[in-house]
Amino acid sequence: MAIDRNKVIEDMSKVSVGANKDGIIPAFNVLVNQWPAAFWNEFSKRMIEPVDDDIKEDVEGLLINAAHECGYHTGYGIITSKEWDAAVKPMVENVEDVLHGAFAVFTAWGWADAEIMELVPGEKMVVRSYNYYEADIAEAYPGKKAPRLSAHMIRGVCGAFMDLAYGGDYDSTGNSGLYTFRCKQTKGIECGDEYGEFIAVKSEEYEKL
Amino acid sequence: MAELKLTHTFDAKNKRHFLNNRLTVLHCHHYATLFTQLSLDAKDIVDGTRILQESTEDVFYNVLTAYYKENGITDTSDRIDIAVQMFSAIGMGKMVVAASDTSGGEIAMPHAYVDEGWLKKWGKNKEPVNFIGAGYTAGMFAAVFDKPTRTYSVTETKSKVMGADESRFKVTG
Numbered sequence: 072m073a074i075d076r077n078k079v080i081e082d083m084s085k086v087s088v089g090a091n092k093d094g095i096i097p098a099f100n101v102l103v104n105q106w107p108a109a110f111w112n113e114f115s116k117r118m119i120e121p122v123d124d125d126i127k128e129d130v131e132g133l134l135i136n137a138a139h140e141c142g143y144h145t146g147y148g149i150i151t152s153k154e155w156d157a158a159v160k161p162m163v164e165n166v167e168d169v170l171h172g173a174f175a176v177f178t179a180w181g182w183a184d185a186e187i188m189e190l191v192p193g194e195k196m197v198v199r200s201y202n203y204y205e206a207d208i209a210e211a212y213p214g215k216k217a218p219r220l221s222a223h224m225i226r227g228v229c230g231a232f233m234d235l236a237y238g239g240d241y242d243s244t245g246n247s248g249l250y251t252f253r254c255k256q257t258k259g260i261e262c263g264d265e266y267g268e269f270i271a272v273k274s275e276e277y278e279k280l
Numbered sequence: 281m282a283e284l285k286l287t288h289t290f291d292a293k294n295k296r297h298f299l300n301n302r303l304t305v306l307h308c309h310h311y312a313t314l315f316t317q318l319s320l321d322a323k324d325i326v327d328g329t330r331i332l333q334e335s336t337e338d339v340f341y342n343v344l345t346a347y348y349k350e351n352g353i354t355d356t357s358d359r360i361d362i363a364v365q366m367f368s369a370i371g372m373g374k375m376v377v378a379a380s381d382t383s384g385g386e387i388a389m390p391h392a393y394v395d396e397g398w399l400k401k402w403g404k405n406k407e408p409v410n411f412i413g414a415g416y417t418a419g420m421f422a423a424v425f426d427k428p429t430r431t432y433s434v435t436e437t438k439s440k441v442m443g444a445d446e447s448r449f450k451v452t453g
Contacts, residue, residue: 080292081292084290084292084295085290088371090368090369090370093368093373093374093390093391094368094369094372094373094374094375094391094393095371095373095391095393095396096371099308101308101309101310102308102309102371102393102396102397103306103307103308103371104306104308104370104371104393105299105304105305105306105371106304106307106339106371106372107302107303107304107340107343108305109339109342110335110339110340111315113335113338113339114331114332114335117335118322118326118331121326122325122326126325129325130322130325130326133318133321133322137311137317138311138314140310140314141307141308141310141311141314144310145308145310145311148308178295179295180297180305180307181290181295181297181304181305181306182305182306184294184295202294202296204296204303204305207303224311
């Protein structure tokens with residue numbers, strides 16, 4: 072692997088995210104925000120908790136899809152940004168390097184300390200994370216253990232990054248290229264596991280997971 | 281004018297960002313607007329827009345209340361200055377407090393992050409969408425005037441996403 076993950080994380084975590092005079096932070100080809108992690112977790116938790124058990128999965132699906140679509144467009148914004156060109160692109164030799172580099176940026180943004188453990192090009196990716204903010208949702212539950220796997224953002228973004236790598240040309244409309252892969256969370260720190268584990272496969276293979 | 285002091289740190293071991301020792305994360309307009317759209321789409325299942333507004337109110341009430349306490353900010357105008365600067369520093373846009381007292385007030389947003397993100401992503405909308413901005417405003421008024429959350433009701437009366445030159449919010453106590 073050509074990507075120096077630690078260097079990318081170190082460089083990208085220092086990228087300036089200062090707001091302009093209008094209170095807007097344009098960076099990585101998107102408008103960035105730096106809000107408390109509690110905001111994202113609170114909204115997710117409050118959306119899922121009040122609904123009946125048989126509907127929780129539907130609401131989780133909406134949260135995952137929001138992250139998946141975000142990850143697709145933001146991921147593309149990241150890998151085509153001047154910040155990427157400066158810090159990551161010189162190390163990139165192939166599409167797998169792009170994926171490893173994207174997860175290093177993903178980590179530098181504070182989404183999760185997430186790393187690819189297994190990659191079958193065009194078929195499957197296994198990501199593991201030993202630290203992610205979505206696991207903090209467990210603190211609100213008895214015994215600090217959440218009743219459900221809750222890393223909807225990581226799930227969505229893992230699927231999206233596989234879309235970008237192997238789902239064909241980027242489509243800004245999202246009509247093609249998006250949702251060619253889907254990701255399942257199989258372990259979660261929030262539920263007492265040692266780490267979070269995420270498996271992304273082609274959409275047609277998803278139900279077999 | 282009181283000046284906001286923000287210290288950013290990155291915990292290299294755990295890969296986490298902090299602003300004034302409070303855990304933050306970088307996200308983008310896609311995620312914020314998709315959460316907003318999700319809150320609207322889920323209306324038949326759950327009151328998503330209320331949840332989005334109240335989640336924002338609670339989180340930023342806590343952020344501002346902690347800041348005021350840690351920095352000994354007690355004067356109302358200083359508190360408003362800090363809240364307005366915080367709003368911009370974290371990328372929410374630009375806020376102007378047109379009127380404010382314990383009974384409510386009015387806020388203008390010449391730049392509103394959610395609206396500008398929405399316009400960039402989808403274009404104009406027929407209804408206001410800045411539930412996050414409204415929630416911040418409600419939390420800010422509660423924190424500034426030492427009131428509990430849900431004291432203030434915030435309604436968006438003018439919206440950039442609908443084509444207005446600025447967004448405006450009416451605050452009633």
